[in-house]
Amino acid sequence: MTVLTFGETMALTRAADTGALAHTSTLHLGIGGAETNFAIALRRLGVDVAWVGRVGQDSLGDLVERELRAEGITADVIRDPDAPTGLMVKERRTATATRVWYYRTGSAGSRLTMSDIADDRLESASLLHVTGITPALSDSARKTTLYCVERARALGIPVSFDLNYRRALWSPEEAGPVFRELIALSDIVFAGEDEAAIAVGDGDPAELVARVRDLGPRESILKLGDQGCLAVVDGETFSLPAVPVNVVDSVGAGDGFVAGYIADRLAGESPGDRLRTAVTVGAFACTVSGDWEGMPRRDELGLLTTAEPVTR
Structure with a gap:
């Protein structure tokens, strides 16, 4: 089984130490992007993944x-x-506050078109995963996202949608109608509280997850950060607390959460087990700097709860 995803992956620079970038002399260079964070986490859990995207004909594209x-x-x-490969700059201003800037206007990733997604790549997928970032990048990227979701639905391929709102790309008023359209076309929907509110209006977690479900998906999952998660799956409600960790960098935790859920769903696990893996992978992502570097492999999932600090 191969999961298909697509979107923009950028070069990522981040400071080696905590503090203002204006006083930083050394930066680490890597890559980052919601869809590839998800893809890497899923692959480390043993699932085959295909990613489609554009990068520039430059060294940063080579890196991606x-x-x-x-x-x-x-x-x-x-x-x-x-067009160039996009760039993301991350600053750990304090031990608990991270700020991210994006330099992606006119980037190669924003020029994604329907012709970039090969028919056989989509038709052979066991699941299609999209995020709300891609349709915000450009008109062609939005059309590509909607086309692929509609095509997958026509082929009977399950669709997973993570709202993943980015305020730097569009306003809540612009995002809301697109979110609702994609939610209605999806089988599995993931959102944070604020993201869900953009699509279905303000409310408490129980109201939000129910309203998302009422738009059509069989599985509605609300990511609640350090409060865990709340889900409605085939009409049944599930709630799970977060796995406590010392947070180094929370960027990528939501992508890891989604990957953990999808990996166990493809493996035929129960909704409760899917959510347990999801919160565990999300917690792992928080334990190191970087968007995806902390994503665990399947045989590492028990490390956060083990009482033995050294494995011999």
């Missing part, structure tokens, strides 16, 4: 392609000679 292939992702990388 190399890292994805090194992680075992089947990467359909389109090299765009007329």
Whole structure:
């Protein structure tokens, strides 16, 4: 079984230490993007994943392609000679506050088109995963997202949708109608509280998860950060607390959560077990700097709860 996802992956620079970037002399260079964070986490859990996206004909594009292939992702990388690879800059201003800036206007990733997604790649997928970031990038990226979701639905391929709202890309008023359209076309929907409210209006977690479900998906999952998660799956409600960890960097935790849930869903696990794996993978992502570097492998999932600090 192969999961298909697509979107923009950027080069990522982050400070080596806590503090203002204005006083930082050393930066680490890596990659980041919601869809590839998800793909890497899923692959480490033993699921085959294909990712499609555009990068520039530049060294940062080389970096993106190399890292994805090194992680075992089947990467359909389109090299765009007329646009650069996007850039993300991350600052850990304090021990608990992270700020991120994006330099992606006119980037290669924003130029995604329907022709970039091969028919056989979509038709052979066991599940399609999309996020709310891609349709916010450009008109062509939005059309590509809607086309692929509608095509997957027509083929009977399950669709997973993570709202993943980015206020730097569009307003809540712009995002809301697109979110509702994609929710109605999806089988599994993930959202944070604020993201769900953009689509269905303000409310408490129980109201939000129910309203999302009422738009059509069989599985509605609300990510509640350090409060865990709340889900309605086939009409049954599930709630699970978060796994407590010392948080180093929470960026990527939501992508890891989604990957954990999807991996266990594909394995035929119960909703409760899916959510347990989801909160565990999300917690792992918080334990190191970087968007995806902390994602665990299947045989590491028990490490956060073990009483033995050294495994021999």
